[in-house]
Amino acid sequence: MKVRTRFAPSPTGNVHIGNMRAAIYNWLFARHHGGEFLLRVEDTDRERSTQEAIQTLLDAMAWLKLDVDGEPLYQSTRMEIHLEAAELLLSKGLAYKEDKGGLGQGECIIFKMPGTDASFEDGIKGSLSTAAENMQDFVIVRSNGTPVFHLANVLDDIEQGITHVIRGDDHIENTYRHMALYQALGADVPNFAHLPMIINAQGKPYSKRDGDAFVGDFREKGFLGDALFNYLALLGWSPGDDREVMTRDEMVEAFDLARCQSSPAQVDLRKLTWMNGEYMLKLPTEEFIATCFCEIEKGGIEAAPDYAKAVFGLVRERVKTVVDIVPMVAYLFTEEFEYEAKAVRKKLQKDGVREILEQVKSIFQALEIFDEASTDQAIHDFIETSGLGFGAVMAPLRIAISGIQSGPDLFPMLEVLGRERVTGRIDRTLAQFLA
């Protein structure tokens, strides 16, 4: 039988990474088995399920390249069918009506649990079981006439022909109920696999107040969709060898529920950042350039396209996340950049520095051509003849033209800036700190 999995989120405007990881595992599992990955939007909460929220969800999936087979099923369109099924259960004596009081809304429909012990083979956790007395009858249709999650969820999974339900382990107890529902409805019980939760840096489950656990937040923090996908895939699963940075195809090929962890995992932003850097490096140059333009525009920087491209080339291999870009290149687009106080104190305001910078400036002015090779040669000649150390010249020069101690390779950076800017910046430095 063809494998069919699904992702069934409620569109509330934010998708938690725990849910998104479940989506990734469902996707990986389906693709591994040559099956289908379906989407079902559980939008029965009319309050929160706005068109915007649905779009946010779709955007997040597109960002992570989770392609869906077939059209999404909107749960809100199926209420009649859910209700009919409840009536059927009622007529078969598998459910009953009762006024449970409390809210005083009249009678609701309650599903009758079979009263037997239950067990199943979980795809990740192995054999799971519970005794009959732990499972009470439960409401499937509210007294206001709307179907409850359990009923709708099971009916829709049947409708979509889901063969493998891969979800968070907070659903384990529900699984016993759902299995009984499948049986009462005369449907085949699918395979279940329960993923452990993702926990925060304190080792606790993410709460609504942990602002950094939504998919959109990771995008805003400058992570790439492919990198987050890879990272999340490895958070709770491993291919069994030492591979970590893997292509989609490799992950699809290697994915196996049996290799999934059954204990919770913590997100480590440092490792995600490292992995993101690996993906930044792999980005095709045009894509990297396009991303950079997009970022500086957001950062309010205006620049001539050719000059900007040259600047981006300078930081190509150093960018770890998308949001690194602007701070890393900002001083190359303005003459109003700041000087780092510590750098000035340690490397600039020292005896002899003034003379060195003055000499470097005049050497640069005398150059026939001002480019990477010529400045490199000129500085080396200067060091040779003056007897100065390389660092004694390079460090002050770097700070004079950039304001900071670290940054791109210096000679290419000189070429990109051009003679005029470079000498101008040296003058400014001299006037400001070494007058």
Add this chain to the structure above:
RNA sequence: GACCCCUUCGUCUAGUGGCCUAGGACUCCAGGUUUUCAUCCUGGCAACACGGGUUCGAACCCCGUAGGGGUCGCCA
């Protein structure tokens, strides 16, 4: 509280009775290469929750303890 689940370096993990003086990755530290910055290379720190069994032998099997988590809704 009851029931269920979980427990290897700080973090993600490998490990399914001998290959384990427990391997890899991230982070951190120390050297080295690069006469700038970064990269890179080498090395280092660092873990089987605890206690009992079973066994010639246990991170791996069993029991218990502790700790953590989940569920117990006319939420999903």
